[in-house]
Amino acid sequence: GENVEQHPSTLSVQEGDSAVIKCTYSDSASNYFPWYKQELGKGPQLIIDIRSNVGEKKDQRIAVTLNKTAKHFSLHITETQPEDSAVYFCAVSGSARQLTFGSGTQLTVLP
Amino acid sequence: KAGVTQTPRYLIKTRGQQVTLSCSPISGHRSVSWYQQTPGQGLQFLFEYFSETQRNKGNFPGRFSGRQFSNSRSEMNVSTLELGDSALYLCASSLGANEKLLFGSGTQLSVL
Numbered sequence: 335g336e337n338v339e340q341h342p343s344t345l346s347v348q349e350g351d352s353a354v355i356k357c358t359y360s361d362s363a364s365n366y367f368p369w370y371k372q373e374l375g376k377g378p379q380l381i382i383d384i385r386s387n388v389g390e391k392k393d394q395r396i397a398v399t400l401n402k403t404a405k406h407f408s409l410h411i412t413e414t415q416p417e418d419s420a421v422y423f424c425a426v427s428g429s430a431r432q433l434t435f436g437s438g439t440q441l442t443v444l445p
Numbered sequence: 446k447a448g449v450t451q452t453p454r455y456l457i458k459t460r461g462q463q464v465t466l467s468c469s470p471i472s473g474h475r476s477v478s479w480y481q482q483t484p485g486q487g488l489q490f491l492f493e494y495f496s497e498t499q500r501n502k503g504n505f506p507g508r509f510s511g512r513q514f515s516n517s518r519s520e521m522n523v524s525t526l527e528l529g530d531s532a533l534y535l536c537a538s539s540l541g542a543n544e545k546l547l548f549g550s551g552t553q554l555s556v557l
Contacts, residue, residue, distance in 0.1 A: 366544055368544075368545070368546070370548075375550070376550055377449075377535050377537075377548035377549050377550045377551050378488075378535070378548045379548070380545060380546065380547060380548075383544070383545065423488065425488075427544070430501075431493075431500070431501050432478075432490045432493065432501050432503065433478075433490065433546060434490070435487055435488040435489075436487075437487050438487060
């Protein structure tokens with residue numbers, strides 16, 4: 335089945351700096367790549383997603399890049415703010431017709 | 446538009462009991478998926494329902510089952526609870542299959 339690896343598991347950045355989280359996947363048929371943000375006591379919140387026919391997508395301070403050849407994709411957060419502190423999950427959907435999630439990254443933005 | 450609603454929010458059960466969790470999807474969403482979240486295993490797919498039919502199932506024992514009603518509301522049931530079933534159970538709804546899943550806040554199940 336699909337295998338998704340996410341790095342790093344923890345990330346601390348200074349407020350205003352950028353944060354980058356990376357994921358690799360195994361199934362070359364995967365075609366949908368969402369990112370979720372989960373705050374304490376809440377369910378995962380969809381923050382951005384990309385399909386396999388697009389290399390990059392941006393939404394204000396958040397961007398996702400996809401390299402299909404290398405089978406990896408990344409989340410970029412610019413000008414980080416304390417409210418960006420949360421656990422971020424990448425996910426992949428493909429031939430298995432289900433979302434397979436990465437193990438999560440605890441992002442801490444230091445004031 | 447109201448989000449995905451899961452009830453109850455918290456649940457405490459003992460080993461051997463059974464439990465039923467409920468999920469009301471976003472209005473107009475016909476696909477409902479269930480996930481189990483634990484610190485050790487992360488987010489794992491349980492099953493997905495669309496128009497009252499189970500379209501996909503994850504790698505969980507038969508003690509885990511679900512159903513979807515004609516109004517798209519869904520329930521999942523776990524029978525003969527084990528300590529390892531303690532987890533946050535998340536429901537997500539979407540218009541289509543496995544894209545733009547929107548999650549509820551989950552049901553935190555503790556098995557004693």
